[in-house]
Amino acid sequence: KQEVTQIPAALSVPEGENLVLNCSFTDSAIYNLQWFRQDPGKGLTSLLLIQSSQREQTSGRLNASLDKSSGRSTLYIAASQPGDSATYLCAVKSGGSYIPTFGRGTSLIVHP
Amino acid sequence: GAGVSQTPSNKVTEKGKYVELRCDPISGHTALYWYRQSLGQGPEFLIYFQGTGAADDSGLPNDRFFAVRPEGSVSTLKIQRTERGDSAVYLCASARGYGETQYFGPGTRLLVL
Numbered sequence: 226k227q228e229v230t231q232i233p234a235a236l237s238v239p240e241g242e243n244l245v246l247n248c249s250f251t252d253s254a255i256y257n258l259q260w261f262r263q264d265p266g267k268g269l270t271s272l273l274l275i276q277s278s279q280r281e282q283t284s285g286r287l288n289a290s291l292d293k294s295s296g297r298s299t300l301y302i303a304a305s306q307p308g309d310s311a312t313y314l315c316a317v318k319s320g321g322s323y324i325p326t327f328g329r330g331t332s333l334i335v336h337p
Numbered sequence: 338g339a340g341v342s343q344t345p346s347n348k349v350t351e352k353g354k355y356v357e358l359r360c361d362p363i364s365g366h367t368a369l370y371w372y373r374q375s376l377g378q379g380p381e382f383l384i385y386f387q388g389t390g391a392a393d394d395s396g397l398p399n400d401r402f403f404a405v406r407p408e409g410s411v412s413t414l415k416i417q418r419t420e421r422g423d424s425a426v427y428l429c430a431s432a433r434g435y436g437e438t439q440y441f442g443p444g445t446r447l448l449v450l
Contacts, residue, residue, distance in 0.1 A: 259438065259439065268341075268428055268441040268442050268443040268444050269380070269439075270441070271439060271440065271441075274438045316379075316439075318436065324382045326382075327380050328379050329377065329378055330379055
């Protein structure tokens with residue numbers, strides 16, 4: 226059974242810092258990995274989707290990398306802003322399964 | 338529509354009652370997922386539809402939970418004899434197909450008193 230862990234659980238940083246959020250998974254036979262953002266009381270917004278054949282994806286200040294062999298993905302946020310404050314979730318879809326497994330998320334606060 | 342919509346946004350009910358939660362996916366999306374999210378947790382998979390059929394309902398916690406998608410578009414999650422432990426946010430997501438990016442609705446916050 227796939228298990229997804231996100232570290233740290235919470236993070237508070239001053240504006241302007243570069244951040245790394247971590248996601249680890251136990252079964253490396255994955256189909257894809259997706260990073261989401263969730264604002265308080267809201268649904269999830271997809272940030273980046275990495276297929277198993279890819280090593281990274283970039284969108285603006287966000288860069289996500291994938292290392293299947295070590296069971297890890299990192300989300301890099303450059304030059305953080307207060308508007309980046311949210312919970313960041315990763316979801317892993319294992320090969321042959323329709324079911325994505327989510328981590329518990331990293332709660333990020335960027336203060337001015 | 339422009340995105341996934343869910344109704345109602347909030348639902349308060351009494352223990353033992355029946356509730357229906359509705360999801361309107363993005364037009365043309367064949368894949369539809371239901372999740373349940375408790376406070377401080379990630380979304381927990383409930384059921385996945387591909388078209389009209391439930392491709393996987395292994396996440397439904399028990400037989401009080403049932404979901405339909407009769408025309409391959411709108412889906413309804415039905416909960417019978419609600420219990421206080423059913424209180425959570427119920428999220429719906431749609432995608433163009435299997436393995437594609439999932440687009441989430443805002444969720445329905447269910448509170449069972």
